[in-house]
Amino acid sequence: MTKSEPTTRSAVLHRSTQFVPKKAIGGKGSYLFLEDGTKFLDSTGGAAVSCLGHGHEEVNQALIDQINTISYCHTAFFGTEASEELASFLTESTGGKLSKAYIVSSGSEAVEAALKLARHYFLELPTPQPQRTRFIARKPSYHGVTLGALSVGGHMIRREPFEPLLSKNTSHVSPCYPYRGKTPGESDADYVARLAAELDAEFQRVGPENVCAFIAEPVVGAALGAVAAVAGYLPAMKAVCEKYGALLILDEIMSGMGRCGTLHVWEQEDVVPDLQTIGKGLGGGYAPVSGLLIGEKIVEVLDKGTGAFRHGQTYQGHPVSCAAALAVQRIIKRDNLLENIRTMGAYLEERLRSRLGDHPNVGDIRGRGLFWGIEFVKDRDTKEPFSPETGVAFQIQETGLDPAYGISLYAANGTVDCTRGDHALLAPPYNVTKEEIDIIVDTAGRVIDAVFAKVNAA
Incomplete structure (x- = not known):
């Protein structure tokens, strides 16, 4: 957030109590308009969020229409057309490989849901595997601010104040970071093989029967600065996961929903995740919305088991958020x-x-x-x-x-x-x-x- 000169105190707990940020009073297209008259070029879409820019009249109207229809109902009681249509759009966009969607409000919530569902999957198997409680992630990495998401993240600066509160069930391996990770003369194939061997060794160290999933961003956002995996990396990581019966979670909250040139980054990588988190570009900032896309094999296990995922949230499947996301995604496709x-x-x-x-x-x-x-x-x-x-x-x-x-x-x-x-x-x-x-x-x-x-x- 931008810092302004100290002003009168604000009732908002801003990102720093010592400064009050300038106010944005409007926006159109790639620009925000600030209270001091600045026409501000939003070249980052905030945090890679505003994928259609600001003030898109068609999206605005979709929100108004949904509010006029129904603005909220609890998913323990009722569903809505908005949530059903968004989920259908999203699952169809994966060719049915990820066959259900779980819609929440923020990226951190989506990661929390992914971690819990990964664990839940192993409890729902015909022969349950309750010993699977561990996750493997990468350093540095960032997957969200809630305690579960922060625990799998490998960004020490963000973790440090809360380290005593974080789960100890995650370990971290090296990222796929060719600018600094590759050795002189090392080919991409040899680099991938080395990283796969490192992941395999970590499975062995913690006990492969204990691992729920490996989680990674296919293109790392805030932690490394738009670092894409080299060719063959993600399939190699999934092969290690499959070798030991663990799941692959791809965090596409920042890089996905079109940001990298395909709706899902994994479409470019010859790999399909078991679980995929999405956010930011899903709704373009027009409403708080994120989601978890769930692989068919996980859905089948749940369906043959209890059928329940014990992870309900008050605002899951919020109809206004779903309407905003659906409008954004339809515009991306149509245009x-x-x-x-x-x-x-x-x-x-x-x-x-x-x-x-x-x-x-x-x-x-x-x-x-x-x-x-x-x-x-x-x-x-x-x-x-x-x-x-x-x-x-x-x-x-x-x-x-x-x-x-x-x-x-x-x-x-x-x-x-x-x-x-x-x-x-x-x-x-x-x-x-x-x-x-x-x-x-x-x-x-x-x-x-x-x-x-x-x-x-x-």
């Missing part, structure tokens, strides 16, 4: 926006590499579709990161928020080892234009130049 993502994504990559590829403090530019990350380094040859005290990520984000630039650059630190390393994300809307991409890259380039002029002079 062929996946093709625009691929075309404009290629143009964004070309412009980023042209503008920043030779910058002495840009170590790597990576991404897929309209999801791109820039990693910053102190030395390009050694890939040495800046010290955390320099605060490069903070400076990048705050400088972008200055009215002189008026652009969002979603920056984060801990890229290298959960403590050191800085990156920034770009995630413009799916209907972004070539002209807007030019503005995004040119403005981001000016921000980066300004920050490192100051950092390198210090």
Whole structure:
């Protein structure tokens, strides 16, 4: 969040009690309008959320229509047309491979549901496996802020204050991070084999019969900055899971629902997850909504068992949220926006590499579709990161928020080892234009130049 000068106290517990952020008073397309008159270019869609931009009249009308029909009913008593239509749309988009959808309000909730359903699956088997209580994830990784989701996450900065509260049933292996993970001369195939061997060894260490699932983002968002898995990685990870009877959970909350050029990232990876979390681009920020897509083999086990998933939430399947998501997804499909993502994504990559590829403090530019990350380094040859005290990520984000630039650059630190390393994300809307991409890259380039002029002079 942007920080403003200290003002009168707010009744809101903002992300810092010491500053009150500027107010956004409107939005249209790729722009937000702030109370100080700034026309702010939302080049990250907030946190890769606003996939259709702001103020889309058709989506707004869908929310109004749903509110006028019914705004809420409890799913313990009733279903709604909105939730049924959204679930049908989503499961059909997977070709029926993931045959049921569980709709909740946030990404963290979706991950919580995935973890609990993975455990529940093993309890519902004809011969139950109650000893399966463990999960394997990666470091650094981020899967949400609730205690269960934070427990499987491997981002030490986010975990640290709450470590005594977190479950001890998760262990972490290396990410698929070719910029820093591959050794000199190592092929992608050899790198994948090494990571698969590491995962296999971790199964053996904790006892393969004890593991519920391996969870990973196919394109890592906030934790690493748009790092896509190399070819063959996800199938290799699923093969290890299947070898030991565990499940594969793909967290596509940030990278999925079109962001990377296909509705589901796994469509590009020759792999189908057992469980998939979705969010952000699902409803484009028009209502709080996320979801869990569930593989048919899990559904069959539940159906032959108790049929129950003991994990109900007050706002699950909320009809207004479902209506918003359905409207967003229908527009993406009708307007062929996946093709625009691929075309404009290629143009964004070309412009980023042209503008920043030779910058002495840009170590790597990576991404897929309209999801791109820039990693910053102190030395390009050694890939040495800046010290955390320099605060490069903070400076990048705050400088972008200055009215002189008026652009969002979603920056984060801990890229290298959960403590050191800085990156920034770009995630413009799916209907972004070539002209807007030019503005995004040119403005981001000016921000980066300004920050490192100051950092390198210090």
